[in-house]
Amino acid sequence: MRHAAIAIAVPCALLLSACGTTSVQDYPAAWPPLTGMSADCREVAGTYIDPNTRPWEPADAAGRQPNIYAAWVTLGFIAQGSAVGRKRSFSIAFADDGALVLGYLMDNRPVASRRLGPDKWRCGSDGLQVLTLERSGALMDKVPNHGEMQRTATLYRIGNTLYSKRVNDSRIKLLHVLPEQHYRVQWERFQAD
Numbered sequence: 001m002r003h004a005a006i007a008i009a010v011p012c013a014l015l016l017s018a019c020g021t022t023s024v025q026d027y028p029a030a031w032p033p034l035t036g037m038s039a040d041c042r043e044v045a046g047t048y049i050d051p052n053t054r055p056w057e058p059a060d061a062a063g064r065q066p067n068i069y070a071a072w073v074t075l076g077f078i079a080q081g082s083a084v085g086r087k088r089s090f091s092i093a094f095a096d097d098g099a100l101v102l103g104y105l106m107d108n109r110p111v112a113s114r115r116l117g118p119d120k121w122r123c124g125s126d127g128l129q130v131l132t133l134e135r136s137g138a139l140m141d142k143v144p145n146h147g148e149m150q151r152t153a154t155l156y157r158i159g160n161t162l163y164s165k166r167v168n169d170s171r172i173k174l175l176h177v178l179p180e181q182h183y184r185v186q187w188e189r190f191q192a193d
Contacts, residue, residue: 019179019180020179020180020181020182020183021181021182021183021184022182022183022184023183023184023185023186024183024184024185025185025186025187026187027165027187028187031163031187031189032158034126034127034156034158034163036158037125037127037156037157039123040123041123041127041128041155042094043157044092044127044128044155044156044157044162045092045093045094046091046092046157046162046192046193047089047090047091047105047192047193048071048089048090048091048092048162048190048191048192048193049088049089049190049191049192049193050070050071050072050088050089050090050104050190051070051088051190052070052071052072052088071088071090071104071164071188071190072088072090072104073166074132074151074153074164074166074188075090075102075104075114075130075132075153076102076114076132076133076151077090077102077104077112077114078133086106086107087106087107087108088104088105088106089104089105089108089193090102090103090104090105090190091103091104091105092155095115098117098118099115099116099117099118100115100116100120100121100128100130101113101114101115101116102114102116102130102132116130116131126154126156126165127154127155127156127163127165128154128155128156129152129153129154129155130152130153130154130155131150131151131152132151132152132153133149133150133151134149134150134151135148135149136148136149140172140174143174143175144174144175144176145172145173145174145175145176146172146173146176147170147171147172147173147180148170148171149168149169149170149171149172150167150168150169150170151166151167151168151169152166152167153165153166153167154167160191160192161189161190161191161192162189162190162191162192163187163188163189164187164188164189164190165185165186165187166184166185166186166187166188167183167184167185167186168182168183168184168186169182169183169184170182170183
């Protein structure tokens with residue numbers, strides 16, 4: 001009798017434990033329509049200010065969270081987040097060999113760079129889509145797990161402003177069997193430096 005109860009309880013627990021979160025921010029209505037990018041996306045090349053505003057900062061007087069976040073997160077420069085109080089900027093350039101070169105600067109000095117091959121970016125009608133972070137294996141501390149995580153940034157420039165659609169997508173199996181999925185879309189914008 002006890003084995004039968006366990007045989008029923010375990011599959012039910014697995015089905016009930018599958019969870020995930022989805023958060024999709026619509027493109028802000030006050031921002032201009034994203035139209036007119038070139039076929040090669042070369043206009044996104046340049047240097048931009050990273051205000052290093054984080055999503056956990058307080059809302060403004062109208063109760064809205066800021067739409068400008070930390071570019072070092074969006075572009076995959078994870079180690080750059082800890083240097084507080086320094087002027088931050090980032091650069092985007094296209095190399096002659098087809099690579100996309102992302103640079104991160106503090107106080108106008110280069111501190112990190114990433115060279116992404118043609119298989120990590122593409123230019124489309126929606127802008128320059130860049131795979132900025134890709135991980136697999138154990139993604140969480142303290143709980144045995146296995147999964148995959150990707151972060152992409154689709155970049156679109158209008159005038160002196162770079163608009164970014166950041167997509168975080170992760171699929172994890174906790175204890176190697178319990179599925180968990182997280183999907184988040186977030187819009188950001190950065191001014192040319």
